[in-house]
Amino acid sequence: MDPRSEVLLRQAELFTGRVLLAGLPADDLLGELPDSLGWSWHAGEQATLAARFPGRSHFGTCPPLEVFTAAVLFLPKSRELTEYLLQALAARLPGAPLYLVGEKRAGVERAAKQLAAYGQPRKLDSARHCQLWQISVEQAPAAPDLESLAQRYELQLSDGPLKVVTLPGVFSHGRLDLGTALLLDHLDDLPAGSLLDFGCGAGVIGAVLKRRYPHSTVNMLDVDAFALASSRLTLAANGLDAQLIAGDGIHAAPKDLAAIISNPPFHQGVHTDYQASETLLREATRHLINAGELRLVANSFLKYPPLIEQHLGPCQTLAEGQGFRIYRAKRR
Incomplete structure (x- = not known):
């Protein structure tokens, strides 16, 4: 299991229901969170997820059309991409929780500051050299035009x-x-x-x-x-x-x-x-x-x-x- 997924599962009670896992690793997280959805932009990871969890992961540059009540962004490498992804997710979640998880060495603390555009960030957990952050989307932005x-x-x-x-x-x-x-x-x-x-x-x-x-x-x-x-x-x-x-x-x-x-x-x-x-x-x-x-x-x-x-x-x-x-x- 990816260490970022392990951090999420330490707080598994937060992720019941229709949660969108954006940029998720190709591990068993969808199996552990059976009501969740995946969104991947990595063709290899998407192929693995599609084979193991048919119909539950979407591949592309935009979030899936399905309704979700919360979302988790697995921190990507690029700051510019993080900004786009956070806006795309926040636009779909007015008043709802948005989470960010990532490795410390990947700059998750710095990226957590980007959450502040949509709510007050708070750190929920730190383990496995990773951190989990959360906001409630107070001001939902317009969906970004990629x-x-x-x-x-x-x-x-x-x-x-x-x-x-x-x-x-x-x-x-x-x-x-x-x-x-x-x-x-x-x-x-x-x-x-x-x-x-x-x-x-x-x-x-x-x-x-x-x-x-x-x-x-x-x-x-x-x-x-x-x-x-x-x-x-x-x-x-x-x-x-x-x-x-x-x-x-x-x-x-x-x-x-x-x-x-x-x-x-x-x-x-x-x-x-x-x-x-x-x-x-x-x-x-x-x-x-x-x-x-x-x-x-x-x-x-x-x-x-x-x-x-x-x-x-x-x-x-x-x-x-x-x-x-x-x-x-x-x-x-």
């Missing part, structure tokens, strides 16, 4: 400007990260056929691929609903189309890909986690056609070339700079 919270910027590329739209909580919100900037300079000569932007984030790589290779099918995969929503907005802003896929890792990708291009993720919440990236390197060959190509950017200190060569083929370093390297390998 798209109005987007940040927009424009990239000046060799084939013209590209508009980028990022939503709260999405990687590199409001700016182009250094790794992706380096990768954008090394997307020439990809093989013809279906392409995959793995860990698409705000959709920068996928949009560039579709514009540069208009006759290729471009697939854009991410675990996060807010990232997929951002990618959809970026594509629309540039008049482009691609296939958006919600999935937790490379196993959710199509087969018979001509190339996989990625600035792979290495964070899960506040924790560093290389599992998705390492699984990509191990399993890429299962998704690539013969002579299909993997091209990715990674921090220079990560020892990816041995993994690439073990599971895919000879690894070439195309470029290096700003603490990143571009690797290329073809399926043997």
Whole structure:
């Protein structure tokens, strides 16, 4: 059981009835609170919850339409995302309780101050290196318009400007990260056929691929609903189309890909986690056609070339700079 869930269950009498658990972990909490509902924006956790508790967890960027009488927000990493989620929940709970639970090291005490916009925060419990806070929603806000919270910027590329739209909580919100900037300079000569932007984030790589290779099918995969929503907005802003896929890792990708291009993720919440990236390197060959190509950017200190060569083929370093390297390998 996740320690945040354990803290909730120490106060289980507060969570009887129709309680919405927002951002809940994929543990047995829905089983312990049988009248509760889940809301997840993590495709992997949603898949687990849907399999164990059919019909009780909603996936997306907005709260489910079902009526709930209280809500618990499991603290996300991003302050901007926390602000959106609290407003979205408070808008549905006039006069009702809203709870916040999170790890101390994730900044739950700081985040509890964001609750003050809707009521008087009070700490209910502190255990398992986590804290539980509560307010009664005294002044319910209007439901937030997620798209109005987007940040927009424009990239000046060799084939013209590209508009980028990022939503709260999405990687590199409001700016182009250094790794992706380096990768954008090394997307020439990809093989013809279906392409995959793995860990698409705000959709920068996928949009560039579709514009540069208009006759290729471009697939854009991410675990996060807010990232997929951002990618959809970026594509629309540039008049482009691609296939958006919600999935937790490379196993959710199509087969018979001509190339996989990625600035792979290495964070899960506040924790560093290389599992998705390492699984990509191990399993890429299962998704690539013969002579299909993997091209990715990674921090220079990560020892990816041995993994690439073990599971895919000879690894070439195309470029290096700003603490990143571009690797290329073809399926043997």
